[in-house]
Amino acid sequence: MRILLVVAAVAAMAFQGRIREDFENYKMHAIPALMYHSIGTVPEGWSPDLCVPPAAFEEHLKYLKEQGFNVITAPQAMILLKSRQNVMNTVILTFDDGYEDNYTIAFPLLKKYGFLGNFYIVGKDVGLVTNQVGVIRYMDFSQLKEMHRQGMEIGSHTMSHDPLTTMKPNFVPWEIYQPLNLFYEKMGFWISGIAFPNGAYNDSVITEIRKYVKYEYGFSGQPGCNTLKTVTETPFELRRAGVYDMGRGSEDVGKVLRKCYIYGYLEEKGVPVRWIDKGRQFLQKVSF
Ligand SMILES: [Zn+2]
16 A cells, blocks of 8 residues: 555656646747736726736846846747747737837836837827826837837727727728728838737727738737747737736736746647636626
8 A cells, every 4th residue: 555655646747747748848939928007006987907017027127137038029929930930938018008008117117127118109109198088198200219219019909998899890891901001101110010909809890900901910819829820820819917016016927927838838738728717807897
């Protein structure tokens, strides 16, 4: 009996070791993408989910530097994955909505650490200053142009920011092609990426995007990692997870990275992670 127990324990340890090795192998060909919005203090009336204070953001960047992460653009990541290189410790940082603090705060910090960022801009909001829920400023074309000149990726977050899946279907084409034209006209370069407002997309949205050859990739709101399979088979459903400030500095970003790798690994093994996440969100809603 004792021998059987020892054999079982050794087998379990070997199995665990094998999974760990397999997981580490997976990380060599998987790139997570993290999603930020405003890098600033939370204005009154705003959801804290949309803001990471500058000091916390710098903690995140410091952590990525210390861990030896290579922080690159989405097009660069797609090239690396397609060339089947080892991409261990590579990450994509994305910023949605085009808030001016992305230029005044995030951009200089990214440069300080030698990192590149990806900024997804709402066409109708470029250069806008609104005073609805406090003053909100958005980046203008000259700021976006300068960031692009310094290697940052600029992409579309549609024209209106309304979710593409709930609007009248005849508005969808305009939401998709108009930023291509507008950004080219105002900045002189073609964008190649889109991030879906609220992460919402469906088959007809993807069919519409594929009509415009300038678009090469799109970000969904599904957690996980991007691999050769993702970028070749579903380039308009790239995986991405939000980073929020929970007041724990670098731990906040480390936790999201771990989640991306684990979800990506499970997905590669055929586990329906989309449903796990939906179930988890449901449980969070109903638990009190
Ligand atoms: Zn958005």
